[in-house]
Amino acid sequence: CVDVRGVKGVFLANQKIDGKVTTLITYNKGRDWDFLNPPDIDMNGKPTNCKPPDCYLHLHLRWADNPYVSGTVHTKDTAPGLIMGAGNLGSQLVEYKEEMYITSDCGKTWRQVFEEEHHILYLDHGGVIVAIKDTSIPLKILKFSIDEGQTWSTHNFTSTSVFVDGLLSEPGDETLVMTVFGHISYRSDWELVKVDFRPSFPRECTDDDYESWDLTNLQGDRCIMGQQRSFRKRKISSWCIKGRSFTSALTSKVCECVNSDFLCDYGFERSAALKPDSSKCFADFWFNPEAPPEDCVLGQAYTSSTGYRKVVSNVCEGGVDLQQNLAQHMCPLIAPKGLQISIRGESLAVKPGEDITFIVRQEQGDTLNTKYQVDLGDGFKAIYVNLTMTGEPIRHRYENPGIYRVSVKAENVAGHDEAVMFVQVNSPLQALNLEVLPVIGRNQEVNLTAIILPKNPNLTVFYWWIGNSLQPLLTLESFLVARFAETGEVRVTVQASCGNSMLQDSKVVHVFDHFHVLPLKFTKHLDMYNPDIPEWREDIGRVVTRLLETNIPEETLVTVVKPGLPTTADLHVLLPANQPKRKMSITSDKVMREICIFFLVQFRKLPGRNVYAQMHNEKEQEMTSPVNHSEDTQNIIQGEEFIDDDLDSQTLGNARGKFNLSL
16 A cells, blocks of 8 residues: 555555456545546557456556665655556556556546656656666666656766666755766776756746646545645646745645545444445444443443544534434443453563562453452462552462462452463472483383482473484473384483473483393392482492403493382393304303302402392393303302301492492
8 A cells, every 4th residue: 555645545555356456546545445547548649448447557556675766656745646656557467567657636647658667756846757767777868857747858867878776866855956876887886977957947936837736536526535625736838946935735625524524433344335225334243333342431421333433634524424423321330351360571480489470451341340359379369459450460479389370350240250370380400310221122111211309390391302313202201211223322311391490411322132131139238328319329330330350341241220229230241242143142151150150259258247149040131032041050149148247338349439338
């Protein structure tokens, strides 16, 4: 939509229906729209053969990307009625056709002036119209007209053709000096060419050089926006400068109001054009004209609309008044509606002890005679009067973590409404530890567990990344069951998000096809020193692994202490990779026998109170086919106990240990 400058209430707009774009004009700020009348002849004097209703004039209504050139439609405040635009004749607007048309009577009649689009500049209140072709080739000729586009002259503004980048005029609507700027080549600097039209005019205009014209719409009505307006313009035969003192407005006379000075009010629309009462406004199916306004207060009066309102900026007086006989009503008691509760700052997650400010709003309904019952979810309850009218906030503080249901119920005799929200009160996360077996079998189910402190935060979200995946898995539980289809090292990362805090931990999982698992148990004395935290379990596992001084490489042994009490562990024995299958059972037996002999010898030498290690062969797990150990190995595992009551606790693993533990 384009505002036609210089004449109040006149607009141009394009509408698209079934893919066809057409141009319309209004003279009363959008109440009524009409198509643009096409010219009878083209710029060469030949018939256009464009006859309504099958053919009209259509214009491109777009702004230029370059701020130094005009768009496709050109108007000016001090040149009322003068409009130039690029478009075409036909049943619809065509994108690739940009012929230039001009009107000097505000859209009533149009003339074609160019076959291609031009950049336009108005000088001296529109007394001089300058046009330069919109093209990508260099130019040195411009065109200008001093008779509102009736005739055009050419002017060589430079001896060397330039690529035109823009047009500028000196300050003031009365100026006759302009500048063309561009460049000779794409690598050259800007070239500025000044064009002065003042020497072309011998004198300034006098009153005898002007004539008046009356503004009318396409139907010939002179009363537009409630008044008759007359403007003056320079005679075509006068060759003079309008100058700084020129004013275009001549006279105006207020008109009596008629039906066309009124629009349908909010909630109303006109009937279909084919119906006999198409000029009347009727209430839409969703609108009740008798309904009180939202701010209606009990005891006050309001008026219901008749369905009409005067067009904005229309100055008509007397005559028809479609707004008269407005019905008066008393405001009833209206039930509350559109109740809302929010927190100042918009954060629904807060810390314990943090101050919170609740805001209660009500979109519709009575507020003076409404009670508001507030329940903040932690035992605080209160009843307020005029809560939404006064805008008084509710300040509160939650001391304990949790999820609190906050509700506000507004109620009066006419009805009630309720608003509910949930507030999360969370202590920031302090620690996160990912617990996962460091060694697992291929395609074996494994639990990935995230240990967080505090232990029971509310609505913690866990993000799991497995391997090189960029898409995390989201859970509300602190564990995830996974399988690994490929052998090798896989990195598992977890992030815990709670309120405004987020922590991360990451572990590497080794996935094998073949390995042994030996369950280990310790005496109850070790439970006294077991804090059941991930760090302690990891340290104890490393100590036990380092104690195994056998011929078996330490990197093939992994001890995993299990969570909880009593203290137990699994010793993972990783079988050598790339070993022939026929030798696998022999090597497995050898490895298991060496470990068992180590426990027989090493634990007998280890000083400590109630030292006990028991390896249950019946619980032994193997991720390949079962291995048959020799009977003597089984008897050694199941039949030996090593107890030494004479010594106190000693450092486990001598100098290499980290803890003094009673075993």
